[in-house]
Amino acid sequence: MSAGDRAPAAELGLLDATMIGMGAMIGAGIFVLTGLAADIAGPAAILVFMFNGVVTAFTGLSYAELAASIPKSGGGYAFVRETFDDLPSFLMGWMLWFAYMIAGGLYALGFAPNFLELLHVYGLTAAPGEVGAVAVPAVPVSIPASVGLALAAVGLLVTVNAVSTAASGSAETLFTAVKVAILVVFVAFGFLSAGGGGETSFTLQQFDPLFPEGTSAFAILPAMGLTFIAFEGYDLITTVTEEVENPRENIPRAIFYSLGATVVVYALVVVVAIGTLGADGLAAAGEAGIAKAATSFMPSGLPIIRNGGALIVFGAVFSTLTALNAVVIASSRVAFSMGREGQLLPRFGRIHHRYGTPFVAILVSAVVMLGSVVLPTESAGNVSSLFFLLSFVVVNAAVIKLRRERPNMRRPYEMPYYPIPSVLGIALNLLLTGVLVVYLVRTDPLALALSVGWILAGVLAYYALRARGEGSTPERRGASDAEPSGADAPTDTSNAEGGVD
Template identity: 60%
Template sequence: MSESSAGHREPSRSLTLLDATMVGMGAMIGAGIFVLTGLAAETAGPAAILAFALNGIVTGFTALSYAELASSIPKNGGGYAYVNEVFSDILSFLMGWMLWFAYMIAGALYALGFGSNFIEFFHIYDITLPGGHTVYALAVVVTFVVLNAVSASASGGAETVVTVVKIIILVVFSAFGASAASAEEFTPFLTEGGTAVLSAMGLTFIAFEGYDLIATVTEEVKNPRKNIPRAIFISLGATLIIYMVVVFVAIGTLGAERLGAQGETGIAVAAGSFMPEFPLIGGGESVIAFGAVFSTISALNAVILASSRVAFSMGREGQLIKKVGQLHHRYGTPFWAIVASSAVMLLSVVFIPIQQVGNLTSLFFLVSFVLVNASVIRLRRERPDMSRPYEMPFYPLPPILGIVLNLVLAFFIDPETWLLGGAWLLFGVFVYWLLQTPRVTVDRLRQGVNR
């Protein structure tokens, strides 16, 4: 743990390149690949694999912007920190307000997903657990909040272990399925037309949200100017490869029509068709169910990390209450930021209509990605001589494409979600005014005394 010149504790650089990479992969390889593959096949047929590939490309443009900004501005908070560096206070506040909300709601979604998958996993073995899925959702949030509050290195290590486990599960699935998959299942390819591919892209885009979380823990990563860009590219590239292989095996073994008919259980049904029985665990469906449980755990831990770091950065910049921007005197973690973020997650699990509000996460991520790409352009123009250990190739094409493509995807989000998003941002403006008014008043009083 280090000390700043002002005597305040600074985040300890305890996370390695592997830990940072696992934060991104842990968030991306969540329950999405397990439940969305069948739904994508139902929408686009064999071309579902193209939807995943195109989403990887679209995401890659913004990833280039994140990598350059992370190497230039090595601060916690990710997209919020970058927008705060180059845009007005109110715009940076709204950026942080969006990201904080999106990560917290995503955490509630992952927690509920864990609760459901945990119960269903035991149902496979004819074991009925007491209580409903909400009880287990609350329990897992509390468990990982305590872990994050006590030690950043412990939470990072846990993320690495859990993510490695689910990667192994997907590799085993792919290894057994590779010989069983048939390329003939991909002909004809565009059975549902090109428009269906765009629809499938919108459906599966959320599966690529997660590499941006790496940038929220920048100050806790060793040698961040080099390791954060590396972690972003490694996590996104490895995740895309895993997705492509898994989708190929799923379609190649079941066929797009049958896979689509299975919907959210498509991957599990595909695994059951070619995987052998394993000791203790059971057949392929049991293995995939086990993987889904681990996926929601790692995704939840990643967004607890991310949401608390965004809140911590906002508090440190004076855009939330001061306490949120301080590190715990004993643990050296953003304790109060973690508590505040987890409180919202817990309330969301119990009270908020997750299915409706959860749609806002994709919208807010898309809007935040637009602002991150715009930040790269503005920073290049206003500070051309700034130190940039990593500079993206073919500038300014990647950030321009990132802005355009993210806006196109946002355009396909339903109007009701846009209205809800607008309402949340208006509430954010009110909170900003409420928090800033006392500070402005104090500054004016000080100026009067000095005169």
């Protein structure tokens, strides 16, 4: 077996895998989306995040069962590839690849203003809105400082990922631990401010009534659809399955640990933010809402971190970096898996002979990610949410199809009360998809146009690769091991050769 065809090395432990999921979920969304949810649903924003956690849990059970049964890198694409025909599986990978890449562009753009604000807090730069363009060396052009920082962040993390899987995993673990610690401090100070008597002290009276006059309980649904991306991230764990030690056990555990911890963190942060500022105040503050709440109840003059607002900005920098690093990992592994299966050019599916990483897949994914920073932020986020919802529907369907066609397949983890979680996952994700599409028709037709355009481009790419003879795929294990007798399918391909010639 050549160096380019070797399998990825298992260099990530359970903690690393868990932190990849948490790093993606507890990203910029906790700062940006809380205000959006409060604006739409009022104090019931707390229900928005809790219900999204429940909806996500149903699909999380499907991911856990499939990851334990099919320990292959590529996430949802790898599962659908094992279960469905060529074109549906290609489109699944094509959508996920794009969703991860443009999510990376969003996280990079979110990192820039937070980093500039952090520098401003310490008097090193002017306020983010006052920082001008930066001249590019050796080229007679200038670019906005925010764009330059976004490009630099992507470049740095892509370099780390390209040269070492272990280094990227360690960075994700460290950064995620830091930001979770910051949010725990925020929640603790918020609850301690209760009973202080000040205008910005925490009080549960801000939630009474939960649905103020003029706010309908149905407002929860569009708020759920628009903030669902906040819980996209546990699925990233399954994109690195072959790089995790003992994946049949550790991947399901990492999914449950990361999802459970994230739901708790989101719920506590939203409760403190609304309990301090009120739903209207949080909505009016927008992206600065969490920082405003922290400034109101945390002491000033703290060592190194000057005040609560500065602490939250510090946390936002780490949040965007961990989320960005997670999608750099995920997008490249989807492309790697597609290349190895023959559904992208073969070089995508090869491991670098020196670094032991899917080098080409990482670099190409980075190029698209860098290009996506020019997309309108809101539209790019909506496309990501739509594609993730659609992919979750298909993954839930894959569990049902695989159970019917291969009942005796080895399943180290089986979801409880099958098929109820998968059916509920399909129904609820379809409901949110429909609500989101209706909302986008009215408010963001560009997002729908981008979504349709990317899918059509995928169909063209699929048939173009087949016409060139590079889209003919190796025989899939799912087709070869589904004996009429229902024998246990030998799907443990964690040590399978990667690469297609």
